[in-house]
Amino acid sequence: MQISGGYMEEKITVTMTPVFLYDFLLYHTYSKLSGFLTNVLGMAVGFMGIIMLIMGRIQPYQLIFYLVAAVIFVAYTPLLIRHRAKKQVEQIERYREPGTVTFSPEEGITFAYADKEEKYAWDSLIRVVTTPKTMGFYYGENDALIIPKQDFKDRFVPIMTMVTQHMKPGSVRFH
DSSP: OOEETTEEOEEEEEOOOHHHHHHHHHHHHHTSHHHHHHHHHHHHHHHHHHHHHHTTSSOHHHHHHHHHHHHHHHHHHHHHHHHHHHHHHHHOHHHHSOEEEEEETTTEEEEEETTEEEEEOGGGOOEEEEOSSEEEEESSSSOEEEEEGGGGGGGHHHHHHHHHHHSOTTOEEOO
């Protein structure tokens, strides 16, 4: 371990599972306007059916179609994301096998997996977000290094202290 500016280089082993990837993808999808609007549309269809029934414009059996459509709008996206997370963990090399993430005070973050290495300088990171089960280190608008929180073990506080010291103010979001 190297010490620089009071910070030591920290290494953790990262193991991705469909559950962790699903958690992150769900956050990523619903933190955008389009994800929110999908839920609003689903609820609106359901309420529209109820209102039309109360107003006498549809028969009670027709309400079923509105409610089924509402459920489809609301449930489709999470089900699709769950399926995608499972497939991605199976198919994408960076998720299939455990990797090593090194947090360096000088160099930023290095993710080593299989025979590959990805480096992210501190100034190339856009933002860091937390979900209930993961941390996402965004290096592009839709690209992030995803780390399950449990993989930080007892190194969470020192690592996050280093991250917050090297990131721009307001770019680290804890939820």
